[in-house]
Each structure stands twice: as C-alpha cells, then as structure tokens.
Amino acid sequence: MQRSLTRSAAHTCPVSWPPTLLLPQGIVNQILTYGKVVRPVVGVTLAPPQVLERLKVQGVLILDVSPNSPGAKAGLLPSYRARSGDLVLGDIIVGIDGEPVLNYSDLFDALDRKKAGDTIALDVLRATADGKFEKVQLPVELREQSPQVADG
Numbered sequence: 001m002q003r004s005l006t007r008s009a010a011h012t013c014p015v016s017w018p019p020t021l022l023l024p025q026g027i028v029n030q031i032l033t034y035g036k037v038v039r040p041v042v043g044v045t046l047a048p049p050q051v052l053e054r055l056k057v058q059g060v061l062i063l064d065v066s067p068n069s070p071g072a073k074a075g076l077l078p079s080y081r082a083r084s085g086d087l088v089l090g091d092i093i094v095g096i097d098g099e100p101v102l103n104y105s106d107l108f109d110a111l112d113r114k115k116a117g118d119t120i121a122l123d124v125l126r127a128t129a130d131g132k133f134e135k136v137q138l139p140v141e142l143r144e145q146s147p148q149v150a151d152g
Helices: 025-034 050-055 070-074 104-112
Strands: 044-046 060-065 092-096 119-127 133-141
Touching (some): 050 060, 060 104
Antiparallel strands (some): 119 133
C-alpha cells in the first residue's frame, strides 16, 4: 500500500515507497534491459571480515579463487593452510579502479557500478616471503554470474 505525504505531515506520517524507488538505478535498468539482474563477478570466495579485523588490516581477504574464473586468470592468490598448520593469507582486495575498498560494502558497491565484460584494475595487498605486504595491481575482466543450480 502506498501512502502520500502532505507538507504538514511529512515529519510524522509513515511512508511506503514503491519498490523501484528503493532499488539502485543500475539494478532497475538491468531488469528492464535483460529481464534479470546481471551481476559481474571476479570468481573468488571471500573470508569472514573478522580475520582482517584481528590483524587490523582494512580490505577484503580472498579465501579461495574459482578455477577458470576471471580472478584465476588474473593471478589472484587464495588463502591456504601451510604444512605447519599456519594460515597463509591470500590476496587482500584494497581497491578497484583507484577507489579504496575498506570492507565488503565497498567491494560490492564498486562491483555494482560495473557490468560483465568490463575490465577493472584490482588493487591487492599480497604477502611477501618476509611477512610484509606489497601492493599489486591486476587487470580483471568481469564475467556474468552463472545461475545457481539447486541440488536435489
């Protein structure tokens, strides 16, 4: 149910907006153009944010890289367990096209402004042999997200 506001009631009257006003314009345009939302993907699995919070590092940690994905083709490195049992950090995404990525929201906001087929400059922090990080910039061509198929 949609309600309208009068000037005098604007600050006290609850309002229900049509759903299209709550969706980002890019999503609305995709639905109108393709009949569905077409999300660009890098092809990585992200680690929970608590891992980097403990290290006091901003960005988004890559946990896994899907084979044959845009991320794999660009050379993104996943996290893994060393033989000693220690966690070896994968690449940490810290920027897209020069814009900082401090957390999940920044990453998804930046990707929502892109489309499948776009090439982005992905800034990552990569662990070095001496335990420090170096900043690396990798070109990644985004691909359309494949539809999920339910098991069963």
